[in-house]
Each structure stands twice: as structure tokens, then as C-alpha cells.
Amino acid sequence: MTSIEMEIRTRLDVLFSQYTPNNQLTEFKEELVADLLEAYQDFAKQDRSHDEALDDAFDQLGDIKSVLSDISQQHTSDEHQSKSNQNKKPFVDFSDDGVHIGNLHINGKGVRLGDDIVIDGKNDKVNLGDWLHVDHDGARIGRKYYKFDDSDNNEESMFNSGNFKMPSWAAAHHNAQIPISTQSLIFDYKDATVHFYTNDKLDLITLDEYFSRDNSRYFATIHETDDHISVTQGDSPLIFHVRKLINIGLPKSITNSDLTIINRNGNILVQDITLANFNVNIESGNFKAQHIQAKHADWQAHSGNIQADHILFETAKIDSRSGHTKLDHTTINQAQIDLSSGSTDINHFAGGGKIKVNSGSVRLRINKLTSDLKLKTSSGRVRITTPETQDFYFDLNSNSGSIKIERTDSSHLDKDTSNYKRGFFGDDPRFTIDATTNSGTIKVY
Structure with a gap:
């Protein structure tokens, strides 16, 4: 048995010790050992330290306490149910x-x-x-x-490949071209899959809507004022389902425009867009952004998942009430991120600002600090990978929990207790990482 497998089994022993053992639990544990070993080896190949790779492997498990409880109690429940049924x-x-x-x-x-x-x-x-x-x-x-084979995922693959032909299921196609000038743009779709991309036009927005049923009342309406151009989704029947796919092409000249996307229950994908202001308001659904630049962004998600990759903002406000938030290759000089519940994963982050999480785990990998970064959580585990090529101050506080600093190179500690650590890395620090949690642990790599 290798030392890695021994460490995995030790961690699992602690987790499994809370539940009544049986054969099913033992089999489940052996499956987890094999899966965690494989996950650890994958993460270790990505230039991550031993502790970081091991923690990342265990993060793949998610919350399995309910599964362990079900397996542990299954035999007892079945026996009790059998006796109860005899008396009913x-x-x-x-x-x-x-x-x-x-x-x-x-x-x-x-x-x-x-x-x-x-x-x-x-x-x-x-x-x-x-x-x-x-x-x-x-x-x-x-x-x-x-x-399951999700049709929306297939449509997303079609969009990424640049193939904008009419889908095989479409019975109707509505298309329009909208000239732009200095007006802001508002797109309001209730329950459709909507893709935004950069087209090859000079100053025209291209709108292509596909529907599985042919009825003109499903088509979007376009309204223009001196201040804005608004595109609003058409009717949605209540009795039967109509499948919808919307492709919206924006010209390259849109770089100084303001874009607002409103969606109540659908999927939004935005790709390869440069804007002045980029605003998103989602009630329930999924939002995905790739290769986006803007001076300012304001994203509001009441319920659903946010996923962004290669985004560059001068300032940004991201507010999510419920759901998973994942940001990758993200540069925000001044960020204000406020998340109520759900897991938060931010990779290759450059910038600074404030990140607040009410409930849920936080995984933050920092490439570069451009200003002070303040991180605050009410409950949940916080894991921070710090920039290796940049000196910085740190102030870490856990009111109820522990703090561990795995990184030891060029570190200087002014205060060092189990739940409070303050100091700096390097010889010329400028910015500060300030992390506080009311209930939970903080680990720094």
C-alpha cells in the first residue's frame, strides 16, 4: 500500500466512522479509494502540490453524507419496514x-x-x-x-463550431437585421436557449430564431427608442412545449455599446464580445460566457449556475442568490462578488476587490493581485492558492475553525495562532489578501 493510498484511507476512515458499518459501506469505500487515487494522480500531473492535489481529489466527492447515511441505515430500515408492514x-x-x-x-x-x-x-x-x-x-x-443527451448541449456544440444552419427539428425560422447606432441593447427572453456571438456585419444585429412549431406569434418583437433597442421574446404556449433556439449576432462596432440580457428560465451563452457595459439578469437558468471584455459588468442571478471563461473587466459586480459559480481565467481589477449559497470556484484570477460568500465552499486560485483582495464567508471551507511570483501581505481570521498555511517559502509571521495568522510573503509586498470566516477553515497554498 502506497503512502498516498494510506492517507486517502485515513481520511475516509474519519468520514465513515460516523455511520453504522455494513457490507455495502465497505464496498462503497473500496470504490472511493480507487476513484480518489485516480483523481489524485490526475491533479498531481497539473503541477499542484501533494496537499493541493489530495484536497482537490476529495473535493470531487461533494457532499456524500446523505449517501453514507442511506447505505448505513438501509438494512435497519428494511427490517423495521418489514415488521411494520405485518402490523399495518x-x-x-x-x-x-x-x-x-x-x-x-x-x-x-x-x-x-x-x-x-x-x-x-x-x-x-x-x-x-x-x-x-x-x-x-x-x-x-x-x-x-x-x-442524459441534453439537446441544449448539442445546440451549444453547434454554436461553438460556427455551424448556424437550421436545426433538423425546426419547423419555423424567423430572421431579422437591426441597425445599431448609440442606443443601448436589451434582449428579454423568458424561456429560450439564446446564443450571442460576433457576426461579420459592420453595424447590423442579426437575429435568427428557430421553433419546433410554426406560428408567427412565437416570433420576437423589436422596439426602438432614442435610448435603446429592445428585443422581446414572443408568446409561449401553455398547453404544449415549443422548442426554441435563438442566435443573435452582434457587429464588432458594438464595442462602445451597453448590452443587457434578461432571462427568466432558459440557457444563455455569450461568446467573443467586447462591450462598454455588460449587464445580465437571470431568474432561473444557466449563464455561460466565453472570451468577454467590458469596462463594467453587472451580473444578477437569482437561481442557476454562472460559468465564465477568459473574461476581462475593469470593474464587475456579480450577485448570485443560489447555484454554482465558476470563473476561469478571470481578470477583474475591482471585483464585487456576492454569493448567497452554493459552491464557488475561481481559477487563474487576476485583480482585487471583495468576495463575499454567505454559505458554501470557496476555491480561489490567484495568478496576480492588482489591488487588495478581501474575502469573507459566514460558513464553509476556504482554500486559496496564492501567486508564487508576487509578494503580498496576508491577514487570515477564523472565528470558529482553523487556519493552515501550506506555503512556507519567504514567509514572515507577525501573528500565528490556530485561528489567526498575519504576516507577508517576500521582501516587497504591496497588496493584502484579507480572508475571514465565521465558521469554517482557511487553507493557503
């Missing part, structure tokens, strides 16, 4: 709240048969004990996970 008498009840026939429960929330089968209408998922879990993204059968 047939029961039938019809009321305004639903139907109850023996172990069958039907109401507005879904269908439940005993404690095993759940059809959850609110979250659109089906569970069969711990063996089968099905939702929009895919299915888990036992320990195997199968991702």
Missing part, C-alpha cells in the same frame, strides 16, 4: 389533500409508495430507494451514473 391494516382515505391507499400516497407534490418510491413533481425527479435516482441531468443506477 389496510387504510383508504380520499380528501382535498390527496389520496391515501395503504402505502400509496398521491397529492399535489407527487407520488410516494411506502418509503422507497418517490415521484417528486416539484423537483421533477424519481427515486427508487438508494438504487435509482433520475432527474433532468441523468440517472444513477446503483453506483453508476449516466448523463
Whole structure:
């Protein structure tokens, strides 16, 4: 047994010690050991330290406490259910709240048969004990996970390849060209998949809308004033589903314009755009941005995921109430990032500003500081990879938790306790990394 495997098993022993052991838990643990070893080796090849690669491997597990609890209690629950069923008498009840026939429960929330089968209408998922879990993204059968073939992902691949031909499912195509001048641009789509890209026009916006049903009332309406040009999605039928794909081409001359995207429940992809101001307001859905430049950005997401890659902003405000936020190759000279819940992953970050996370884990890899960076969380683990080629001050405080500094080169500590560390790296620091958490741990690499 290698030292890496021993360290993985030791960590898993601590995690598994909270649950009643059985054969299923033992088998599950052996599967995790193999998966974690493979993940560690992958991360170690990416020039990461031993501790960083090991932590990244364990981060791939996510929160498995509920799975461990289910496996641990499954034998006990089955035995208890068997005894209970022997004592139960047939029961039938019809009321305004639903139907109850023996172990069958039907109401507005879904269908439940005993404690095993759940059809959850609110979250659109089906569970069969711990063996089968099905939702929009895919299915888990036992320990195997199968991702569904998502049509939106196929459409995204089509967009990335530059192939803008009419999709095979489209029954209608609505196209328009809109001249631009100095007006700001507003695109308001309720529930469509919308792609923004740079077209080959001088001063024309190109709009291509595809629908699986042919009806002109589904087409967007265009309204122009002295201040702005607005494009608003057409009607959406309530009785049946209409598939939609929207491609919006913006000319290169848009670099001094303001763009606002409003989306209530759909998918937004923005690629290869340079703007003055870039504003996004999403109620529920997914937002993805690639190769974007702007003087200022204001992104508001009430529920959904934010993913951005290769973005360059002078100033930016990113506010997400719920969902996963992932930023990669991100430069923001002055950032104001406020996240309520969900995991946060920021890689290859250059800049400074403030990052606030109410609840959830934070993974931050810093390439370069251009100003002071202040990070504050209420609860959750904070992991920071610091720039190796830049000197800086640090002030790390955990009100309830611990602080570990894995990096030891050229470090100077003014204060050094288990939950508070202050000092600097190098001989000529200019900027400060200030990290505070009320409940959780802080680890610096």
C-alpha cells in the first residue's frame, strides 16, 4: 500500500466512522479509494502540490453524507419496514389533500409508495430507494451514473463550431437585421436557449430564431427608442412545449455599446464580445460566457449556475442568490462578488476587490493581485492558492475553525495562532489578501 493510498484511507476512515458499518459501506469505500487515487494522480500531473492535489481529489466527492447515511441505515430500515408492514391494516382515505391507499400516497407534490418510491413533481425527479435516482441531468443506477443527451448541449456544440444552419427539428425560422447606432441593447427572453456571438456585419444585429412549431406569434418583437433597442421574446404556449433556439449576432462596432440580457428560465451563452457595459439578469437558468471584455459588468442571478471563461473587466459586480459559480481565467481589477449559497470556484484570477460568500465552499486560485483582495464567508471551507511570483501581505481570521498555511517559502509571521495568522510573503509586498470566516477553515497554498 502506497503512502498516498494510506492517507486517502485515513481520511475516509474519519468520514465513515460516523455511520453504522455494513457490507455495502465497505464496498462503497473500496470504490472511493480507487476513484480518489485516480483523481489524485490526475491533479498531481497539473503541477499542484501533494496537499493541493489530495484536497482537490476529495473535493470531487461533494457532499456524500446523505449517501453514507442511506447505505448505513438501509438494512435497519428494511427490517423495521418489514415488521411494520405485518402490523399495518389496510387504510383508504380520499380528501382535498390527496389520496391515501395503504402505502400509496398521491397529492399535489407527487407520488410516494411506502418509503422507497418517490415521484417528486416539484423537483421533477424519481427515486427508487438508494438504487435509482433520475432527474433532468441523468440517472444513477446503483453506483453508476449516466448523463442524459441534453439537446441544449448539442445546440451549444453547434454554436461553438460556427455551424448556424437550421436545426433538423425546426419547423419555423424567423430572421431579422437591426441597425445599431448609440442606443443601448436589451434582449428579454423568458424561456429560450439564446446564443450571442460576433457576426461579420459592420453595424447590423442579426437575429435568427428557430421553433419546433410554426406560428408567427412565437416570433420576437423589436422596439426602438432614442435610448435603446429592445428585443422581446414572443408568446409561449401553455398547453404544449415549443422548442426554441435563438442566435443573435452582434457587429464588432458594438464595442462602445451597453448590452443587457434578461432571462427568466432558459440557457444563455455569450461568446467573443467586447462591450462598454455588460449587464445580465437571470431568474432561473444557466449563464455561460466565453472570451468577454467590458469596462463594467453587472451580473444578477437569482437561481442557476454562472460559468465564465477568459473574461476581462475593469470593474464587475456579480450577485448570485443560489447555484454554482465558476470563473476561469478571470481578470477583474475591482471585483464585487456576492454569493448567497452554493459552491464557488475561481481559477487563474487576476485583480482585487471583495468576495463575499454567505454559505458554501470557496476555491480561489490567484495568478496576480492588482489591488487588495478581501474575502469573507459566514460558513464553509476556504482554500486559496496564492501567486508564487508576487509578494503580498496576508491577514487570515477564523472565528470558529482553523487556519493552515501550506506555503512556507519567504514567509514572515507577525501573528500565528490556530485561528489567526498575519504576516507577508517576500521582501516587497504591496497588496493584502484579507480572508475571514465565521465558521469554517482557511487553507493557503
